[in-house]
Amino acid sequence: xxxxTKGRYAVNAMLDLALxxxxxxxxxxxxxxxxDISLTYLEQLFSKLRKKGLVESIRGPGGGYRxxxxxxxxxxxxxxxxVDEPIDVTRCGGQQNCMGDVxxxxxxxxxxxxxxxxxxxxxxxxxxxxxxxxxxxVADRQDAIMLKDVTHMAATPSDATH
Amino acid sequence: xxxxTKGRYAVNAMLDLALxxxxxxxxxxxxxxxxDISLTYLEQLFSKLRKKGLVESIRGPGGGYRxxxxxxxxxxxxxxxxVDEPIDVTRCGGQQNCMGDVxxxxxxxxxxxxxxxxxxxxxxxxxxxxxxxxxxxVADRQDAIMLKDVTHMAATPSDATH
DNA sequence: CTCTTTTCAGAGTAATTTAGTCAACTATAT
DNA sequence: ATATAGTTGACTAAATTACTCTGAAAAGAG
Ligand code: FES
Ligand code: FES
Numbered sequence: 001x002x003x004x005t006k007g008r009y010a011v012n013a014m015l016d017l018a019l020x021x022x023x024x025x026x027x028x029x030x031x032x033x034x035x036d037i038s039l040t041y042l043e044q045l046f047s048k049l050r051k052k053g054l055v056e057s058i059r060g061p062g063g064g065y066r067x068x069x070x071x072x073x074x075x076x077x078x079x080x081x082x083v084d085e086p087i088d089v090t091r092c093g094g095q096q097n098c099m100g101d102v103x104x105x106x107x108x109x110x111x112x113x114x115x116x117x118x119x120x121x122x123x124x125x126x127x128x129x130x131x132x133x134x135x136x137x138v139a140d141r142q143d144a145i146m147l148k149d150v151t152h153m154a155a156t157p158s159d160a161t162h
Numbered sequence: 163x164x165x166x167t168k169g170r171y172a173v174n175a176m177l178d179l180a181l182x183x184x185x186x187x188x189x190x191x192x193x194x195x196x197x198d199i200s201l202t203y204l205e206q207l208f209s210k211l212r213k214k215g216l217v218e219s220i221r222g223p224g225g226g227y228r229x230x231x232x233x234x235x236x237x238x239x240x241x242x243x244x245v246d247e248p249i250d251v252t253r254c255g256g257q258q259n260c261m262g263d264v265x266x267x268x269x270x271x272x273x274x275x276x277x278x279x280x281x282x283x284x285x286x287x288x289x290x291x292x293x294x295x296x297x298x299x300v301a302d303r304q305d306a307i308m309l310k311d312v313t314h315m316a317a318t319p320s321d322a323t324h
Numbered sequence: 325c326t327c328t329t330t331t332c333a334g335a336g337t338a339a340t341t342t343a344g345t346c347a348a349c350t351a352t353a354t
Numbered sequence: 355a356t357a358t359a360g361t362t363g364a365c366t367a368a369a370t371t372a373c374t375c376t377g378a379a380a381a382g383a384g
Pocket of ligand 1: 098
């Protein structure tokens, strides 16, 4: 995965799914509202997540998405990898040829950084994050805001959910 | 710093400087030849490196650049930071407001990754790299190519190493 | 059967960022 | 003087990112 906002969005969305992962599938419209990500963008992301086997989809009314694996099995790395190219901070892409035909002075340095980042992102799963207090707090706040939005469906100017 | 080729180039160039850091200053034309980085681009990079106090410049004939600090004092982090913006994989830039006004679910996760990357890049200095065997080998090869280029200034179409 | 809700697929695009060039300048050694 | 080398900042082209738009197809409800 690369370190882009795309990957961050995907992790946010997947964490939202993990937090609301009871029996009924969650539809993207809800995630869109809670995480403030456009629906069409989410569709794009979940298409990839599904193809990588991280979520399963149920179509039609009452449908939505569900985690395809246990939340503890899904590391942040896997999520980011699913939506973005693999991270690789080397310039040569592992080919050891970024200087014409031979490797540059710093090839091994970047390789080490790759490993280091991968280690961190592989060491954290959605399950662990769900159990973290600071995450829980944010999630609760988001749910509360959602409920309020539903009760008085008033005209919030920027909000185009019709 | 960000993780861009700009930063990688800067590290390569600085390492070249560290490897040839004897009495005489090194001029950018040499670094350009050895590291295969355009001279004008190097000028841009070294302008920033100088402003951050990592190198010192000597103008005029026989001039060039020299490390302004001991090679062991210069971490990879400092080099990359000098030419690129500070790394920050959070979306909010530390403002905790990337979702309208409040922080998103994953703020702390990215903060942790920031720390992790910084730790790695701060833990390695140019001095350490100079003493590494694999780096030395590449450096020797680069020096050898340079000498050959100088002796028979011939037009080797693409292949210079056989 | 048909209407609505949902996912699915992929093309298309606007904005931003990156990587790199160019031109004109200043300082210094010989 | 003149050649060498650094200094500066504007400029540009290419690539990437972060999306949106359009139009399906599936499935359940009535
Ligand atoms: S990064 Fe692999 S050869 Fe330079
Ligand atoms: S990354 Fe800081 S609030 Fe989302």
